[in-house]
Amino acid sequence: MKHQNVCVIGGGGFVGHHLVSLLAARGCRVWVPTRRRQRVIDLAVLPTVEVLEADVHDPATLRELLRGKDAAINLVGILHGTRAEFERAHVELPRKIALACIDSGVGRLLHMSALGADAASQSFYQQTKARGEAEVMAIGQAQGLAVTAFRPSVIFGPGDSFLTLFAELLRLAPVVPLAGAWARFQPVYVGDVARAFATALDAPETHGQVYPLCGPRVYTLEALLRLTARTLGLKRWIIPLDRSQSYLFARLMELKPGKKLMTRDNYYAMLSDNVCPDGFPAVFGQPTALEAVIDYLRGTGPHCGYERYRAQARR
Numbered sequence: 001m002k003h004q005n006v007c008v009i010g011g012g013g014f015v016g017h018h019l020v021s022l023l024a025a026r027g028c029r030v031w032v033p034t035r036r037r038q039r040v041i042d043l044a045v046l047p048t049v050e051v052l053e054a055d056v057h058d059p060a061t062l063r064e065l066l067r068g069k070d071a072a073i074n075l076v077g078i079l080h081g082t083r084a085e086f087e088r089a090h091v092e093l094p095r096k097i098a099l100a101c102i103d104s105g106v107g108r109l110l111h112m113s114a115l116g117a118d119a120a121s122q123s124f125y126q127q128t129k130a131r132g133e134a135e136v137m138a139i140g141q142a143q144g145l146a147v148t149a150f151r152p153s154v155i156f157g158p159g160d161s162f163l164t165l166f167a168e169l170l171r172l173a174p175v176v177p178l179a180g181a182w183a184r185f186q187p188v189y190v191g192d193v194a195r196a197f198a199t200a201l202d203a204p205e206t207h208g209q210v211y212p213l214c215g216p217r218v219y220t221l222e223a224l225l226r227l228t229a230r231t232l233g234l235k236r237w238i239i240p241l242d243r244s245q246s247y248l249f250a251r252l253m254e255l256k257p258g259k260k261l262m263t264r265d266n267y268y269a270m271l272s273d274n275v276c277p278d279g280f281p282a283v284f285g286q287p288t289a290l291e292a293v294i295d296y297l298r299g300t301g302p303h304c305g306y307e308r309y310r311a312q313a314r315r
């Protein structure tokens with residue numbers, strides 16, 4: 001690959017694990033800054049991957065991290081948080097990363113946005129994703145930094161926190177009330193997302209472009225939950241909640257201490273379809289069908305508990 005030395009900010013998460021492994025397999029040297037190295041120690045065993053603790057919000061640290069690299073990839077994102085936390089992760093950090101690329105002489109930046117990113121959305125997640133994306137594209141254009149942004153629908157695959165969470169709920173509960181049952185998604189396989197990033201690194205035709213990333217089929221959330229139950233061989237009573245019930249459910253979940261199952265911000269995001277009318281971009285190949293790989297969910301049961309508990313504890 002032309003871009004041999006790559007810093008993947010947010011590379012310690014779900015998408016990051018798949019992308020960093022792919023880049024390493026393609027012969028890149030990869031640096032992964034994280035807030036807690038111990039959580040990402042599994043990536044550090046790859047011979048060309050260096051995992052290091054760093055505060056990526058500090059501009060001087062960012063410049064130091066990016067010095068001498070050929071490309072930067074930003075995968076940082078949060079699903080739950082206050083308005084200020086969304087702003088910091090999705091707008092301020094991407095801006096700092098783009099500016100640090102310019103200061104450090106890095107000419108290539110790949111940025112992770114999200115399908116449904118919309119500055120006018122009621123959801124802070126979608127609002128801030130749209131503004132962060134717009135900022136990095138504008139900085140790129142104004143200052144000669146080659147930026148490509150990606151907008152995936154919900155991403156599935158080993159290590160996800162979407163269908164895997166459904167699988168865990170279904171294993172625990174014979175009756176599952178489902179908020180946002182009507183919401184339409186076009187889930188995309190994590191391997192295809194990683195391939196799109198890795199391909200774009202060295203593809204000049206992708207400079208300045210924003211790519212929606214979706215799988216081959218559209219599903220409602222209810223259809224996805226039922227498919228998960230069928231895959232696991234579980235007979236469950238699924239109760240689709242309507243909009244007002246879903247709002248109330250999200251409100252109740254917000255009161256729960258610790259990790260949130262759902263928030264009102266997620267509810268607002270589910271009010272619009274999360275689909276790609278144009279499908280997966282041909283420049284990145286063909287997308288993988290969910291049904292072709294969904295068996296990974298069978299490997300998330302109690303017999304595979306150790307990896308799962310480690311992931312939950314973020315250790």
Ligand SMILES: NC(=O)c1ccc[n+]([C@@H]2O[C@H](COP(=O)([O-])OP(=O)(O)OC[C@H]3O[C@@H](n4cnc5c(N)ncnc54)[C@H](OP(=O)(O)O)[C@@H]3O)[C@@H](O)[C@H]2O)c1
Nearest residue numbers: 010012013014015034035075076077112114152153154155
């Ligand atoms: N998963 C999906 O279905 C989906 C769909 C559309 C878009 N996306 C976007 O894709 C990206 C990756 O998603 P993912 O599923 O891989 O997420 P993830 O597993 O939660 O990983 C997110 C990464 O962001 C970093 N991070 C989170 N908050 C941070 C903060 N305040 N400061 C610095 N770093 C922070 C974490 O770094 P540490 O190592 O320090 O914890 C982690 O490595 C995100 O931008 C997300 O919005 C995901």
